[in-house]
Amino acid sequence: MRLVIIPLCVIVLFSCAAAYDPLDPNGNITIKWDVMSWTPDGYVAVVTMSNFQMFRHIPNPGWTLGWSWAKKEVIWTMVGAQTTEQGDCSKFKGNVPHCCKKTPTVVDLLPGVPYNQQYSNCCKGGVVSAWGQDPSSAVSAFQVSVGQAGTSNKTVKLPKNFTLLAPGPGYTCVTWNVTCTYSQFLARKNPSCCVSLSSFYNETITPCPTCACGCQNKKNCVKSDSKYLKTAGAHTPRRDNDALLQCTHHMCPIRVHWHVKLNYKDYWRVKIAITNFNYRMNYTLWTLAVQHPNLNNITQVFSFDYRPILPYESINDTGMFYGMKFYNDLLMEAGPSGNVQSEVLLRKDQDTFTFKQGWAFPRKVYFNGEECMLPPPDTYPFLPNAAPVKLLNLPSLIFFLLLLLSV
Structure with missing residues (x-):
């Protein structure tokens, strides 16, 4: 069963207007959180990041994606990405989660990782092409197994407060739609x-x-x-x-x-x-x-x-x-x-x-x-x-x- 985040642009008070670019009015990075299957204590999701910006790509050192869990979720495993910190998993014995932080921070894997750690459109060091330059390389994705999350549409709560650093500030993400729009004003005080x-x-x-x-x-x-x-x-x-x-x-x-x-x-x-x-x-x-x-x-x-x-x-x-x-x-x-x-x-x-x-x-x-x-x-x-x-x-x-x- 696929659970796709629905649009809602009223959560963030300033991002939609501040990030408007007259030369790329529809440019944004859209993040889809698709629940693909259920597990005994949660679900497996595919997270897909699509860069619809015509001339702004994500260069080295690549994207960093963060969010806040709505409940007490943990990440059991990840394929195609990893968190930067594990957090406090001391209450777990035997099978220890990949990450127990309330606010995990995720980065892409580098090219050349073993095949069993790869996922489609992963492992490019976080580098994502601009849509206008190469649409086939303008996507990054990974798979995450979430525990302590509920096992149905009625009990699952999707993450909130998404943040995207690519590779510096400037992106504001609208929760639920998870559309991240870029503002040069937010990124830096002076031109580059x-x-x-x-x-x-x-x-x-x-x-x-x-x-x-x-x-x-x-x-x-x-x-x-x-x-x-x-x-x-x-x-x-x-x-x-x-x-x-x-x-x-x-x-x-x-x-x-x-x-x-x-x-x-x-x-x-x-x-x-x-x-x-x-x-x-x-x-x-x-x-x-x-x-x-x-x-x-x-x-x-x-x-x-x-x-x-x-x-x-x-x-x-x-x-x-x-x-x-x-x-x-x-x-x-x-x-x-x-x-x-x-x-x-x-x-x-x-x-x-x-x-x-x-x-x-x-x-x-x-x-x-x-x-x-x-x-x-x-x-x-x-x-x-x-x-x-x-x-x-x-x-x-x-x-x-x-x-x-x-x-």
Whole structure:
């Protein structure tokens, strides 16, 4: 018999509104608790976690799932996952439960565990793909045998107060529906990425804003030539995701650079580069979501995979870039190899296309589901169509006139 949790969104007072993302309005992680069979003192359930977020995946070190038991339940056995603590099981003699805690904390198993410990869609170290990137890898599941729980629909009480850390804060779970929605505001006070801009028609480069990701780590950052980077353990990732950042004016782990590279009669070309400034983090299964009105006419992406995202049926201005498998789907830690890049060819929409007023630059940029800070619009590289004629030599004047005629 299957007992599936029913929707109820009124338990949490703020999560539904705070976690709304206009580029992924239906994105969430849904957890199903399916009772598959009854046992002498409880039941066996399959817990399935489905990531329906289009461009936000769960990276290393993976998800951590917790809940509170409604009564005095214990976990006899688990397949495909394990709890981090056993708790006090001293009252049990002989057959001892896997976990006796009132509030168990569960983590996924690592790849390569023995076959008898595996369950379908388990054992990936808690890493779960974004739905828009790879739906087949956007699911994680495990089996749990629950005791002291009741043996019928009338006596069983399902868990409550679900929590999901993936791998840090930010997710709020609505009990009974067990739908976990992500809020960047809840996850951290500052952004975790920023955007810089440049163009072929202006030598000015607009950098990321100063302290775009906060400057609280300014005292602990390291320079690229620091001897500390050669010490043992300096690059070892930490469970709390604590970063070791390269010293920059923006102090962001990730910088996305958008360069308007070339202008053709019917097309224009953009170069996108993503740079990692975190010496402790390799970004696997990374995603880059971009909102720009001309993405509805994207023609070719040269070194990334790409798929459009349609948050609303009538609007096609958002797309997701991600790495090609076994080629650049791993963004290495800070250093010489800590960047990935591609070029994008777009067909001009003659009714709206222009280089004026920063139109060629993105409206929003997300890296791994986190919105990146863009520079203020008044600092964008401007189209030099107001330059005094007397300062231009004849070849330059002809060039700029041809450029303006093509805009």
